[in-house]
Amino acid sequence: MKNKGGINVSEEGRKERKNEIKTGRETVKINKERIQINEDKIKASRNLEEDPGFELLKRVITESTGFNCEQYKEAHFRRRINVRVRATNSDSYEEYLKLLKKNSVEYEDLIAALTINVSEFFRNPETFGVIEKEVIPYLIKSRSDSLVKSIRIWSAGCATGEEAYSLAVLLHRVLGRDFDRYRISIIGTDIDNVSLEKARKGIYRENVLKNVDTSIRESYFVRQGETYQISDQLRSMIRFKRHDMISESSISRFDLIICRNVMIYFKKEIQEQLQLNFHQALNRGGFFVIGKAETLLGTASNRFKPYNTRERLYIKET
Numbered sequence: 001m002k003n004k005g006g007i008n009v010s011e012e013g014r015k016e017r018k019n020e021i022k023t024g025r026e027t028v029k030i031n032k033e034r035i036q037i038n039e040d041k042i043k044a045s046r047n048l049e050e051d052p053g054f055e056l057l058k059r060v061i062t063e064s065t066g067f068n069c070e071q072y073k074e075a076h077f078r079r080r081i082n083v084r085v086r087a088t089n090s091d092s093y094e095e096y097l098k099l100l101k102k103n104s105v106e107y108e109d110l111i112a113a114l115t116i117n118v119s120e121f122f123r124n125p126e127t128f129g130v131i132e133k134e135v136i137p138y139l140i141k142s143r144s145d146s147l148v149k150s151i152r153i154w155s156a157g158c159a160t161g162e163e164a165y166s167l168a169v170l171l172h173r174v175l176g177r178d179f180d181r182y183r184i185s186i187i188g189t190d191i192d193n194v195s196l197e198k199a200r201k202g203i204y205r206e207n208v209l210k211n212v213d214t215s216i217r218e219s220y221f222v223r224q225g226e227t228y229q230i231s232d233q234l235r236s237m238i239r240f241k242r243h244d245m246i247s248e249s250s251i252s253r254f255d256l257i258i259c260r261n262v263m264i265y266f267k268k269e270i271q272e273q274l275q276l277n278f279h280q281a282l283n284r285g286g287f288f289v290i291g292k293a294e295t296l297l298g299t300a301s302n303r304f305k306p307y308n309t310r311e312r313l314y315i316k317e318t
């Protein structure tokens, strides 16, 4: 009997059986190899844990890049560095350090591994639902009597810009015909220049647009083969700028600050300090949005009033 591919089925069956039979001794061999590989991996990570070169490596990274390694949670930081140590086949931090000194491109890969720049449009759509239906209408209404109707928004740790552009889309849609009567200023900041460059270009692949419905795609994106380019109008609404939220002073007078999936990597005391800084950077009545896996800490949790705890939205009352 032949199947679709013209291969004799019984022959195929025999081949499969042969493989099974073959596996007898080979399974043991393969399993031994697997065990060996796993043991090597465990040894390698144990070796890295005990490797005294870690502190020196941290110092050199900070001195050469200005990237303050001390602010990150130790376990997270180590995991991310280890990704590069393994990717470059280095046996120790010392060996990796030698490679870093020889190869400046490795610094870029290291910073990319440390900063984790993943994002997408309308990430956590329910949060954006509350922003669209409640926050933006509130901000618009509270300016109805002002002569200068300005709305200032800060996307802190904006990575490749999807979060900032999502907010720009919502503002543009909610304001509709009144858009030109408002002075909208959206700023997206990040520590990583490579991500910011991508944000400024505004060219995205389909995979980050899964929450973008057809009408938004048609109005705000121009399809270019496999990619989507943000419309010029939307691009003109946002300014992307390099800013390290830990070591540089905050920008101020915002009506909405969104800082999601960034603080989670920082030590608790740094998170609390940042939350207090963001509180200061907000206008009274301004909104603060953090990531779904993040919480307000210590004094910062008393300064903000919860607005929608499920979506991690808070308000600055005083």
Ligand SMILES: C[S@@+](CC[C@H](N)C(=O)[O-])C[C@H]1O[C@@H](n2cnc3c(N)ncnc32)[C@H](O)[C@@H]1O
Pocket: 115, 116, 117, 118, 119, 120, 123, 156, 157, 158, 159, 160, 163, 189, 190, 191, 192, 195, 243, 244, 245, 246, 247, 259, 260, 261, 262
């Ligand atoms: C996972 S992305 C979050 C992107 C976006 N907020 C979101 O939730 O989709 C984290 C971003 O925080 C940035 N970041 C890390 N440390 C930072 C710092 N000290 N100052 C500013 N941005 C930082 C990283 O470069 C990265 O682009």
